[in-house]
Amino acid sequence: MRTRTLKAALLAACLVGALLPAVPASATSASGSPATGAQAAPASAAKRYLVTGPDSARERSRVARTGAAIDRVRPDGALEVSAIPAEAAAIERLGFTLTPLGGFPRYRETAQSYHTHAETMAELDQVVAAYPQIAKKFSIGRSHEGRDIVGVKISDNVASDEDEPEVFYQANIHARERITNEQALYFIGVLTKEYGSTARITKLVNEREFWIIPILNPDGQIYDMTSDTQAGRMWRKNRQGVDLNRNYPYKWGCCGGSSGTPSSDTYRGPSAGSAPEVRAVTSFIRSRNIGGKQQIKMFLDIHSVANLVLWPMGYTYNDTVPGEFTADDESAHRTIGREVARHNRYTPQQSSDLYITDGSSNDWTWGDQRIFSYTFELGGGNFYPPPSQIESLTQVNREPLLLLAEYADCPYRAINKQDQYCKSL
Incomplete structure (x- = not known):
């Protein structure tokens, strides 16, 4: 509610306020066809395996160093991984046991279903139409295939750039993690529908600026969903074939936490920040550094499917x-x-307590921008849980999402050091 100088407001509006020009029809077709000239990645050669034997973060990191994507750590310690043949052979050479896993169980059709990309965009349009005083659509740039990467800004004076702590939540960076889009849409609904009626929500919307992107990887999300709305293609990366959460330009490729092999599910790309989706989000976050002060104070990257809260490094x-x-x-x-x-x-747990990763969103947002950063790994047991579970899997994070936003004014308040770190905020 505290308005910045006109100069700062105009600068911020030029950088992020206006939605980019409409996406070409070829980029937004229901079939998910790529835009003209876009070079799509081939279908994934990775297969699912159960890996038994690793019993520590360092041993899990040995598995990850092969390039295999560790999809889940089971309660008994066994790993569910996605691996191409060379990675599977490398895991066996480490002395671990591989057992092939079949596809995820198919669920029966229900009245509820996962939002397609088109349905998500339509829902965002409905939100800003219903709550124009507190909700505004924005775009941070375009994907590899030319689609706008769209989100919703939510704040009490949404058209203004106010001097308030900002919160940035992104989801669906990995295409197959379908429930993450639903989590973002659920929270957008909480903030808008309960504004003016729930005191806590009203206070947060009045005192924060929320930037929420439900689908950071639109090309991959469309590609994964168009094969079968029940059981997707198990596609993880963008449609260049880059794992976006290994492409961030901080400690990129430094430490055995990603793969240099293009067919790998954890392929980090040819260079740091090479993926247009990563360039778009990092440019946007940098644009919120106004007058030498980063406005975004809390960042969350929403993933699935491991029931985890992770933080750097x-x-x-x-x-x-x-x-x-x-x-x-x-x-x-x-x-x-x-x-x-x-x-x-x-x-x-700290991210590396799971296994080593490099070029990740959390490490970049903290390491480059000093934004408090978290990952939520949602539950559900697999990347395509039955739609009947959407409500329970997303509602469990109502309080956590609100808590993160509340701490955005001064995260060091959690350790009673607000006077040391936040007096100037």
Whole structure:
């Protein structure tokens, strides 16, 4: 509610306020056909396996170093992975046991279903039409195949760029993680439908600026859904074939947490930040640094399917890194992460406690921009849980999503160090 100077407001509006020109029809067809000239990646050669034997973060990291995507750690410690033949052979050479897994169980059609890309865009249009005073559609750029990467800004004076803590939530960076889009849409609904009637929601919308992108990887999401609305193609990457969550330009390819093989599900791309979707989101987040002050204070990347709350760093096992991730930084992240996990009953841990990753969104947002950063790994047991579970899988994160936003004013408040870190905010 505190308006910035006219100059700052005009700059921010030029950078992010206006929706980009309409996407070519070829990029938004119901079949998901790529835009003219776009070079689509081939179908995935990865197959699903159960890996038994790894029993620690370092052993899981040995599996990840082969390039295989670790999709889930089962309660008994076994890993569900997606691996191309060379990666499967490499895992066996490590001495671990591989057992092929079939496709995910098909669910019966129900009255409820997952939103397609077109349905998601239509729902965002309906939201901004119904709540024009607090909701505004925005685009951060275009995907490989030319689609707008669209989100909704929510705030009390949504047309203004106010001097308020900003919250950025993104979902569906991995195409097959279908429930993540539903999580984002659910939370957009909470903020808009309950504004003016629920005191806590009203206060948050009045005192924060929310930027929420339900589908960061529109090309991949469309490709995964168009084969079969029940059981998708198990497509993870963008349609260049890049794992977007290994392409961020911070510690890119540094530490064995991604693959340099284009056919791998964790292919990091030919260079740091090479994927247009990653360039779009990093450019947008950098644009929120106004007058040398980053306005976004809390970042969340929504994934599935492991029931986890994760925080930086992913590229190193060290809890702290001198000058990069201090004891206070780690303690505040951990304290908030554990508080959040008490509500959704996920397992809270530093990202590298799972296994080493590099070029990830969390490491970039903290390491490059000093934004408090988290990943939620939603539940459901697989990437395509029955639509009847959408409601329960998303509602469990109502409190966690609100808590993160509430901490955006001063995350160090979680460790009672607000006077040290937040007096100037």
